[in-house]
């Protein structure tokens with residue numbers, strides 16, 4: 367879990383993936399034949415297959431949700447623009463990292479009165495993302511010197527292992543990146559040409575994977591991402607999407623892509639043949655890089671392998687360790703066998 371810890375603890379909001387990119391580039395270089403960075407910042411690693419083999423693009427996004435500084439106010443507090451989808455209820459009383467002229471730590475709070483001073487009506491008003499600011503503990507002068515509009519802000523939360531699970535910020539989608547790296551470590555003989563992409567700017571609209579797929583022109587696309595596990599208190603089995611500990615999730619559909627049904631059947635059979643624990647997934651709202659890959663050039667069959675995750679888009683995103691291993695194993699088996707499949711419709 368050391369690698370997953372490093373991946374989740376490194377900051378990288380959409381468009382400012384430089385630190386996480388450097389880390390992933392080094393890891394991919396150890397396992398592939400060639401690694402490069404495209405104009406948008408995607409890391410692309412090529413692992414050669416047999417001459418004339420099909421091109422398989424596997425893609426996990428390396429960006430995380432966060433904020434950029436929009437303003438340093440006259441008292442030295444930072445106002446923010448959100449990058450990606452935040453639930454204001456998850457933002458209250460958090461710690462953050464600010465990548466200014468130097469790295470700074472701060473606290474994130476909504477600009478409302480403390481609970482002791484709220485009237486009953488004020489207490490009922492829902493919070494908005496735009497209510498929040500960062501307190502750096504600096505004077506206005508110090509803050510102005512160290513922070514500029516455009517500087518990235520990420521949530522700050524330790525990685526922990528507890529019971530069968532792990533929890534951290536940015537499991538979405540460093541868990542997918544971990545699965546990609548681990549599968550490249552596990553894969554034995556393969557005939558397909560593997561293009562492993564750590565994509566940028568997924569959280570703001572699948573932008574990196576779009577450019578990545580244009581460059582690669584894959585024959586098959588596999589996105590690697592987290593999906594919702596809604597299996598705790600307050601949820602019903604009907605709406606759980608996936609459950610922790612029930613295995614790798616094979617996506618049938620989400621709101622950005624419908625997986626190629628032959629790929630779904632193929633991956634499901636592989637899981638059964640190799641006794642890899644799996645569950646099927648339909649996600650009513652949300653998308654992955656597959657939604658971008660499937661519609662570039664003249665189209666491409668796609669599927670997503672998902673890691674079931676509780677509390678997505680909070681800073682305690684929680685994953686089961688066995689589900690992680692099973693997802694990587696299933697991807698490795700797929701890469702070894704993909705040349706035997708026919709996914710033409």
Ligand SMILES: [Zn+2]
Nearest residue numbers: 538539591592
């Ligand atoms: Zn994601």
